[in-house]
Amino acid sequence: MPIATVNPANGETLRTYEAMGEEETERRLQLAEATFRTYRTTTVEERARLLHRAADLLDEDRRSIAEVMTTEMGKPVGQARAEAAKCAKAMRWYADHAADLLADEEPDPSDVKDSGASRVLVRYRPLGPVLAVMPWNFPLWQVVRFAAPALMAGNVGLLKHASNVPQTALYLEDLFHRAGFPEGCFQTLLIGSAAVDDILRDERVRAATLTGSEPAGRAVAATAGEMIKKTVLELGGSDPFVVMPSADLDRAAEVAVTARVQNTGQSCIAAKRFIVHTDVYDAFAERFTRGMRALTTGDPMDEDTDVGPLASEQGRKDLVELVDDAVRSGARVLCGGELPDGPGWYYPPTVLAGITRDMRVHREEAFGPVATLYRAADLDEAVLIANDSPFGLSSNVWTRDEAEVGRFVRDLEAGGVFVNGMTASHPALPFGGVKRSGYGRELSGHGIREFCNITTVWHGA
Template sequence: MAIQSMNPATGEVLSTFEEYTPEQTAGILADTASAWMSWRETTYAERASRLQRAAEILREKQSALAEIMALEMGKPVRQGRGEVVKCAAVCDYYAQEGEALLAPMPIEGVGRSAYVRFEPLGTLLTVMPWNFPFWQVFRIAAPSLMAGNAVVLKHASNVPQCALAIEEIFKEAGFPENIFRTLLIGARQVEAVLDAPSVFAVSLTGSEHAGMKVASAAGARLKKSVMELGGSDPFIVLPDADLDEAVKTATLSRCGNTGQTCIAAKRFIVLDAVYDEFVTRLKASMSALVMGDPLAEGTDMGPMSSAPLREELQGQVDRCIEAGGKAVLGGAIPSGTGCYYPPTIITDVPTEAGVCREELFGPVALVFKVSSEDEAIALANDTPFGLGGSIWSADEAKAALMATRVRTGCVFINSLVRSDVHLPFGGVGNSGYGRELGSYGIREFTNIKSICIG
């Protein structure tokens, strides 16, 4: 099977790669397992120095890497450079903090002495998506490598050049040649990779369907899995919110990366006292965004990553309208070349409509009016997802109390929901399980070993 790199802004085929054969894949896994036997014995200082060099390379090459993203999946270059710099930050973080986070942990109350060690386990399979083609990989690879594991990457098939560029960065940084490898394979080979004795676990970021399939395969082999899946994040606006900041952040959250973000705000739940003003301001803010060539510095929104995903989004928008919703802004595929979709706002969708419980993976904001804080929380939780959410209020103590009632992996108050190197990241429900980043992320794929003396 050929793996194609295609420009979603023009439809041009950029490059074509042949999928690795099962024999080639098995050979890479054997090489990685061999490399791990030495890598596991390296010191934290040795691993940290290589991660720090990777961070330097990322910063040096941020413009070139951003261009690859723009061409392969349509991310505007300004946003692409920001993504690359964030990858450098996660390398720096684990280089600086990894040894302390993995230090033996004394345990009181048992034996003469007891402690917990965090030991590497082998090769981690990562199955990663196209929407943040560098960040999604580095946020799992950096802590895993620092912990002493090896990593193999099965990236989304539409970003093969990003995948190969990541492998090259780790090589250039001085990591052993086979300690991080890209597998140019389709989804059909994932189970065979999991069959390899050296592969002890899998981390997947992607759709519910992909997550269920890979988690089932891992479970059947008694191998650990971490799933970071979709989201339908609530964005709750209370009457005392700073609407200027709320609208600015709402626009960034819903339309950044052309709305193709799992932790984007997707359902805007607004108290009736400020509902009309919020909708008016949000329409003006989203209307001002520049949609166009992702290689242009002034572009805010590039194309969606593919025509099928755009068609799926349009189908969801159509169902919103059929259910009684009103398109206040956008709502239709524009004419012309490229997989573009305009900023869209839909109001008045009945909350019982099935589409309200789906993830809309594009620049479409569903806005709901509620009459009380309790109604806002109930609607926020009326979803199978549970990744993130935000609450906007001048009373941050009240907002923090409300946050405890929102069933998500994280809640941000008066701030953009985002993944941060210092904080554990992950969800509940159909948004998956397990955690990445922070202290939890580096320990997720280690053998947490208890040692007791006496």
């Protein structure tokens, strides 16, 4: 895949980049290693000052970088500005909280009195250069939620971004440089996917984080396992959105539309499978379908656009195949489902009902504005359908019954359970999944400690 900016609204290639060769990649690896030796000794206060400066610069650049993101991957421009603002917020959160999150911990003396120590500390120390393999769908946020905690912990970052967002990738390196971070603290590697394996095998790279597809996750995990290197993986998701009879149906349907089509449906944590109790199924389906049908699909630079183009031609082909397979197997199309004429990689908001286990869309992630509706006879069946997925990233449940909430929290196989609201990531909350959605956690204190050497310091009597 070429490293290029291709506008998904019309398919026009706007800018192409040469991949970095071995010599330039080696120079950057050397620089990362050398920078880490000194950067690791800086104080948390100094790192926080630099990260606050990066947040201020990002706020100043919000409109211009939003247009770059929209041009490169088709995100509606209003959502792109919101993404930039969210990144600045996360930077400030880590700048303000890292000192407490990384503070030395001292166990209760009574708990370690038989260890022979006069004093014991647990200290969080940085690991070194961390390779980040990042996707195109949230081209700023996915990177910042790694970079902010990693830099605050004293690590340095090497970014291998998706090949269709090179301008955003280069902007991020420039942003941290302008903020005053030492040269080599955060570098963008304009390389193809085939080069990742060699870099991950390099002894100077101490760990890796990847957000992306299952195949990419398996490849990185396999190499990291062979090299015995720490990894965090955030992979696909097919999140359930469960609606029970006591739910506020109007509000649930309204939020369901947003939850399905945020970022044109190209989000791992977007709700994708809508599981509705039979007593309210028809009423919810009518409200939800009406809301999906009312969305405006069009130019992502238009402020009134709700749904833009998919990011790539191949992505649209994959989505069409899933829908066509479901229809051939008996699914009913309640709205959408037809490939539009004209330029660009657009696909209409689509609702499919009558989903069965033999349809591909039941097991595979629909990465676009396609929702699947399920009817559940009771709570037990709702849980069974929700867990009948290889993924386990997050989940949404709508009920006013506290006993039902307790069951869902206990039994849903997911990294998050959002009650009467849609899944969202926040810097203070741990984020990640189970099963084929990956392992490890980003954000919060859990995220900043993922790439730390958790060191026991034992003092003899």
